[in-house]
Amino acid sequence: MTFADLWRELEPLGRDPGTGGYRRYSWTPADAQCRAWFTREAEKRGLTVHPDANGNLWAWWGEPRPGAVATGSHLDSVPDGGGFDGALGVVTALAAVDLLREKAFYPERSVVLVAFTEEEGARFGVPCLGSRLLTGVVDPQAARDLTDDSGITLAEAMASAGLDPALIGPDPALLDGLGAFVELHVEQGRALAPMGSAVGIAEGIWPHGRWRFDFQGRADHAGTARLADRQDPMLPYSSTVLAARQAAAEHGAVATFGKVIAEPNGTNAVPSAVRAWLDARAPDEATVEETVTTIRSASERFSQEQGVTLSVRQESYTPLVRFDKALRDRIAEVLAASGIDAPVLPTGAGHDAGVLAARLPTAMLFVRNPTGVSHSPAEHADLADCEAGVQALALVISDLAGPK
């Protein structure tokens, strides 16, 4: 089956007809459809699908044996996300298996295709939750207690999808069986287009984290409450947004308030509370810390001025990731030998590969994104570039899993 055929089948699942964006939130019907599609496609190819206890799907080509070569990405999305983020890596992995089969390749080392769960953290707030649980960097009880915006816990969501949330947590046996992980992903940014390359190799991932800001004020009447008497949490929140932009520019970082909830969210009421989430990233950890400290202290000052109480809590943090240099060099060599010039790039985006990199040799391939736009329905990759990604991934798999 070609990449385009596979893509056509997955494309409509979880897409909002109004915005054209994807809402593939974990443990929802859209997510179940994507999982069923992956399982079906894997089984059609004779792969054996073993879901792990954390909800990640593993499709084995050949008997699971130590030193397996893993490849894949995630199927969930951000709110109104693009179709390529995550899905491209999963579809490419299936298409690469087909391509290798056509060439009569049979793996000497096991090959396993993976679809990680809740990579975006769009529903439960913690990105890469599936890989973090697997590697044991998230406490299972804390994970079970995570809630979505309507108060449903992860434990409840998993149970309603037929999984036993009591079993989530680290799986060292599964990890020990993996010799390498290669994640192909759509480029999020625009570095490859001006270089004229369809495919790139990741160098590392910027350190990044999420912080929740709770501004607690006092609800009041928008018509009768005197300005001087108000404790309006929207005011320190909005000043904080501007301060974040300024602090990021000064420190050479990026800082974003992309999610905000006003309570009770009424047009004619001073809000009682504003909850907002800060995402901050920078080339190094000290810069992330300085940027967040600057934003936080500015926010405390603004809140005090308005009689608003502020509490700030870190929800997740990922240190600087450097991908395995030996694996990266080997991939560059394999691609170069086939005439593929794949530049090495850093990225500000987090990935499951970044989490797994702490446990095993890990690498990433990027497929050119002509506009650089991601986490948006406008995200795009040309079909020819996706096919170049399939070729590159197949070359890498045949090198890592083939006869030596």
Ligand SMILES: [Zn+2]
């Ligand atoms: Zn992604």
